[in-house]
Amino acid sequence: MTHMSPVWQRRFLAPGHALADCAIMQWQGQGGADTPGADARCRLYLAVDGDTHEARIDKAAFAVFGPPVAIASADWACEWLQGRTIEAARSLSSRDFEQALCLAPAERYAALLVLDALADALARWPH
Amino acid sequence: MNAASETIYLDYAATAPLAPGVMEVMQHALMATDANPASLHGPGREAARLIDTAAAEVAQLINAREKDLIWTSGATESINLALKGVVAFAGTDAHIVSVVTEHSATLDTLAWLEKYGTRVTRLPVDSDGRIDLGDLESALADNATLVSIMHVNNETGVIQDIAAIGERCAAHGVDLHVDAAQSLGRLALDVERMQIALLSLSAHKIGGPKGVGALYVRPRTGLAAQLHGGGQQRGLRSGTLATHQIAGFGAAAAHMAAIRDSEQKRLAVLRDHLSDALARADRVMRNGGPVHTAAPFLNVSVAGVHGDALLKGLTDGAPALAVSSGAACSAAKGQSSYVLRAMGRSPREAGASIRFSLGAGTTAAQIDAAADRFVSEVSRLRAIADAA
Numbered sequence: 001m002t003h004m005s006p007v008w009q010r011r012f013l014a015p016g017h018a019l020a021d022c023a024i025m026q027w028q029g030q031g032g033a034d035t036p037g038a039d040a041r042c043r044l045y046l047a048v049d050g051d052t053h054e055a056r057i058d059k060a061a062f063a064v065f066g067p068p069v070a071i072a073s074a075d076w077a078c079e080w081l082q083g084r085t086i087e088a089a090r091s092l093s094s095r096d097f098e099q100a101l102c103l104a105p106a107e108r109y110a111a112l113l114v115l116d117a118l119a120d121a122l123a124r125w126p127h
Numbered sequence: 128m129n130a131a132s133e134t135i136y137l138d139y140a141a142t143a144p145l146a147p148g149v150m151e152v153m154q155h156a157l158m159a160t161d162a163n164p165a166s167l168h169g170p171g172r173e174a175a176r177l178i179d180t181a182a183a184e185v186a187q188l189i190n191a192r193e194k195d196l197i198w199t200s201g202a203t204e205s206i207n208l209a210l211k212g213v214v215a216f217a218g219t220d221a222h223i224v225s226v227v228t229e230h231s232a233t234l235d236t237l238a239w240l241e242k243y244g245t246r247v248t249r250l251p252v253d254s255d256g257r258i259d260l261g262d263l264e265s266a267l268a269d270n271a272t273l274v275s276i277m278h279v280n281n282e283t284g285v286i287q288d289i290a291a292i293g294e295r296c297a298a299h300g301v302d303l304h305v306d307a308a309q310s311l312g313r314l315a316l317d318v319e320r321m322q323i324a325l326l327s328l329s330a331h332k333i334g335g336p337k338g339v340g341a342l343y344v345r346p347r348t349g350l351a352a353q354l355h356g357g358g359q360q361r362g363l364r365s366g367t368l369a370t371h372q373i374a375g376f377g378a379a380a381a382h383m384a385a386i387r388d389s390e391q392k393r394l395a396v397l398r399d400h401l402s403d404a405l406a407r408a409d410r411v412m413r414n415g416g417p418v419h420t421a422a423p424f425l426n427v428s429v430a431g432v433h434g435d436a437l438l439k440g441l442t443d444g445a446p447a448l449a450v451s452s453g454a455a456c457s458a459a460k461g462q463s464s465y466v467l468r469a470m471g472r473s474p475r476e477a478g479a480s481i482r483f484s485l486g487a488g489t490t491a492a493q494i495d496a497a498a499d500r501f502v503s504e505v506s507r508l509r510a511i512a513d514a515a
Contacts, residue, residue: 020513041515063515065432065433067436068436068440071436
């Protein structure tokens with residue numbers, strides 16, 4: 001049985017950055033990833049102000065098919081990304097997720113899933 | 128509704144709250160008689176009298192004689208005693224026939240026996256979760272020693288036709304062991320009519336205390352003890368009897384006997400209403416045909432949601448639903464419900480499955496609230512997953 005921390009629970013039960021709840025229709029970047037067994041899929045959507053590496057992420061949103069830890073991780077990442085530069089976004093690491101969400105070792109794959117989706121989105125970002 | 132936590136309890140297949148009168152009977156047994164029921168003095172005889180009363184109450188529920196019951200710590204121990212006891216008595220040539228969808232208490236015991244040379248045949252099930260009696264006939268003809276099968280499946284509520292199975296076992300001269308943990312108090316059980324040699328029972332599924340069960344043993348059934356010591360219970364299960372636990376089991380059985388038929392009819396109506404209401408979520412598939420499913424059970428697979436997320440969302444959201452999954456885990460990790468996989472469901476369908484099990488405290492208002500909550504949660508998770 002996976003332990004669900006209070007941070008986790010809130011984000012899973014009431015995420016603030018689900019794509020389904022966003023009014024934005026145009027995203028400058030998006031990317032996806034899935035786990036090796038395709039048990040979980042994540043897609044991140046980025047609204048970016050500017051076209052250089054100093055450009056700032058105005059808004060980030062996610063869509064996830066997956067377990068609660070994946071939904072919570074994606075939601076946290078979107079919150080973290082907002083207001084940060086593209087360069088800063090590239091520095092996000094699994095350790096940041098572990099500390100913010102108190103991820104157990106067995107849950108770290110969720111951070112990697114979201115990071116893979118972010119890397120894909122940044123790689124596809126036209127600028 | 129659980130007043131303390133505002134949880135809607137729909138997990139009666141896991142365990143049921145104490146039935147009316149059970150706590151009082153247990154308190155009486157604890158306070159009035161602190162003697163060992165095996166003692167020959169007056170207080171001991173008083174304790175033994177309480178056990179005799181419980182034996183009559185439990186035996187009545189299965190149409191057995193009181194003296195053919197062996198008290199155990201629960202259905203798991205009963206199943207272990209039945210399977211290991213028959214093999215120990217029969218010797219190394221034993222061949223046990225069972226079913227792929229059995230409870231782990233049976234499957235794990237059979238796997239253990241297999242390591243030491245017992246031959247085991249596991250029958251498949253069809254998409255409704257039922258065995259083919261032709262498959263059973265074939266296995267019986269292959270020098271079978273014992274058939275072990277559960278009456279009502281703990282995940283789906285699917286009912287096996289024990290009377291027909293018992294008839295075939297009897298025709299081949301093979302003993303039949305039935306795991307009745309989920310059928311006691313819900314379906315009619317008659318060890319004579321169903322030609323059952325061994326029957327495993329649990330108290331806490333019917334509103335008795337946890338930690339007590341029984342094994343019915345038909346006279347002249349070859350069974351070797353697995354617990355040795357003081358020689359209690361005809362030497363088949365040594366150890367001092369837990370008077371208060373057994374008394375509580377008896378009280379729960381008496382209560383069930385009094386309400387079973389009307390209560391099961393009431394639960395069937397509520398279950399069908401729940402099934403109809405859940406269908407509002409679309410792409411919800413019922414596991415186990417309605418005709419052969421015990422009244423309190425409803426197991427559904429849900430498309431477009433992750434099983435772990437659905438279970439957590441239902442159990443931790445508000446209002447919380449106390450429900451179970453055959454597999455609260457990831458479908459693609461090979462941990463999805465082996466019962467549903469055996470019925471032909473895909474890993475994802477088997478992973479995103481929820482078991483609702485109704486009981487004495489279930490009301491129509493709770494069913495409506497649970498259905499609304501389910502539909503809402505499925506909708507929420509599908510929206511989150513939609514563009515992934």
